[in-house]
Amino acid sequence: MNQTTFPETSTPGGVESPLFARARRSIAGGVSSPVRAGAAVGAAPPVVARARGSRIFDVDDREYIDYLCAYGPVLLGHADERITSAVERACKDGAVFGGTNLEEIRLAERVRDAMPSMERVRFVSTGTEACASAVRVARAFAGRSKIIRFAGNYHGHSDAMIFEAGAASNSRAESRSGITQGVAGDVLVLPYDDLNSLAEAFAREGDRVAAVILEPVVGNMGLVLPGDAFLPGVRSLATRHGALLIFDEVITGFRLGFGGAQDVYGVTPDLTCIGKVLGGGLPIAAFGGTAEVMAVLAPDGQVFQGGTFSGNPVCVAAAHALLDAIESDPFFYSRLSAKGDRLAQGARSALAEAGLNFPVVQLGSIVDFMFRDGPPHRTFEVAKRADAQRYARYYWEMLERGIFLPPSQMEVMFVTAAHSDEDIDKTVEAMRFVLCGLAEGAD
Template sequence: MTSTPLSPTPTAQSEALFARARAVTPGGVNSPVRAFRSVGGTPRFIREAHGAYLTDADGARYLDYIGSWGPMILGHDHPAVREAVAGALQGGTSFGAPSWREVELAELVTRLTGADKVRFTSSGTEATMSALRLARGFTSQHGTGRKFIVKFRGNYHGHADGLLVEAGSGLMTNAAGHLGTSAPSSAGVPEEYAALTLVCEYNDPAALDTLMELRGHEIAAVIFEPVVGNAGVLIPTPDFLAALHRVKEAGALLIADEVMTGFRLSLSGASGLLGIRPDLSCWGKIIGGGLPVGAYGGRADVMEFVSPQGPVYQAGTLSGNPLAMAAGLATLRALEADPDIYPRLESYTSRLAQGLKDAARDAGIPISVNQIGSMLTAFHQDAPHGSVGNYTQAARSDTAAFAAWFQAMLGQGIYWAPSQFESIFVSGAHTVSELDATLEAARHAYRSVSEGASS
């Protein structure tokens, strides 16, 4: 069977903007994966977004599965969020002083997640680096000198120096390392700084237990993604979750990085869904409704170490920004008011996962699909146990096949994440009509990849 020829999408305006951007911005983008380096072609410069769709500078319309990398769980330009931001805008854009919206959002976040206290920041990177500083300060209060943190290969926690070690997504090509070693994933990160970050394999409980046995007395915190999204979607096993909880026995804090998964997988996040009990959590994306935001929070005795109440300093001029707080409040309230939204997202995404498997199988293309709630990654490989469980397994994916499939999908108006090692995100604006269109495009795309491989 021959696949339907793809009509070339006009890109003249995006190409012109990309050329201008490269002259004034490194790589022409303000975040690396947007440059399409791993999939080729011209990144689309977006003009506007509504519901489940993007429109680019050339007027081409795309069905969007990125959702601004997660926060647009209600869809783009949701009326409640738009009205909330417009209302807040009438009162000013920034105060550099406390306002009532940050109190209400903090009350809502703590009620839904079970955290005792929360501190807002302007990005997820700020949240994770602040949480780790807090963990070091808290665990060393009795002079124990806990300097080290533990992270997992392929988990991405932002671009602070100490976290760019065996990180995920766009950094996955720098994948060298062993238990407890620390290889910087970026130039400019001093080896001495990276040496304070110890690395384990995700979903390897024995390795984590061994590391904590050997060095637990030196470790301030273990930070992890409850569900990984930056090495592709990786789902924790029950044994791994149990090992995570055991790190507390050594006096280390357990930090859940829910910047991506918080309020994405349930109203109580991945932690609530999976029964995880972290000492601290980090959030972002959805709690700002698409505006720049981050937060960290958790146990009261730990959070009381944050300045001005405690000795651990952290500050931010735009923290608690009224526009971001308004968007976050509107988003969380809309989620809370719709008890069926998470089951609907799960149903859509699981049907998408099965449809992708069927389409790839019919075309003779090996894929393994990891899916939980409204997050999904289709790895272009035949995983040994039917699913990909860690960074090492994810790295075996056929990135050339993915790039060809991505371009075939883009040519049919489907905007997928432009990296094999990312999650896609489904929103409440995606309906059966969008699902049918996506799977029809996927069938053509997999046939195109199959024919390309055999030619």
């Protein structure tokens, strides 16, 4: 069974709505990003009208407790007043300038203070741009062409990053289409958390490898926490072979804490990519690293990288408002983690009650379980063995009970500061009901 298997739907969902059919007539595939089409659960999720706090509302004004949270950016809750008023103010002063602005400088300083490995940063609009740019910088700095990355990690949809990537990108075998053999030939894709295969790859190709890029905590093949030896091992192998280490913290940056996963795990990369949470819901991302490495960028160096909307004052204002909100509460992250703990504990008890042994994995406000037994997985191969049909039934039945989950079990649940204990308890109650039903219905 794999992610391409559609569920045999006897569920309330799994039927295309007339509005989604209309979307298909004007938007390619009905979506602006493929996972939203719900291929892994058999049909598109409801068309969304608005969201506030922990809730998302569909076009029929049905209300759901949201754990998709836009695949990660929502940290304070939807439509948080502090963000919306900062954005409104910034819009009134001009939405885009085409020149360095004061608040952009101040934001770069704040990012650098939070993540000291990012001595110099560049703002971009998306995580895809951040990762593609970091890879180009690494190649230019190292004067080498090969990149090592790990199956099931997702670094956006640039040519070099997309094949054998995680998230919903694996739902179609053709995700290699449009990518030249030349590009694919410069990328080695290895199993995650496997230092032996990394050491072998370095032994074979070491002097051609410019960089290793990875998610230090993976949020794109379910939630995968690295084994104790993995991140320090990757760090030392990369250093020994003269390759740069790039941490893709697009999910983890400012979600796990101010210092990201690199602070949690005490491993310092040469380059870091952040995005998602940074903009409080608006599109801003960044990459950065040591001053020496980042000096290859034009105008100081010869690597061109830029963007009309990069560092625009509206997204920058949203990022400041987000950082202000976090900084104003010394217990922000501990409170947020407590909500994650509550959801993870609740999920464990609901699964146990249903007699299901799926391991629940949690780190702070990221919570996940896949429909598979055994210890928590660390590779994409194992993640792909999870039961897609049962997840699809679970997805639609949870939706029916007012819970908005990711429409693919490669994605994870996110908790925000706006989720109340009551929200979480209601969610666990729904899990208990649905999981017990699924367990009874199993053969």
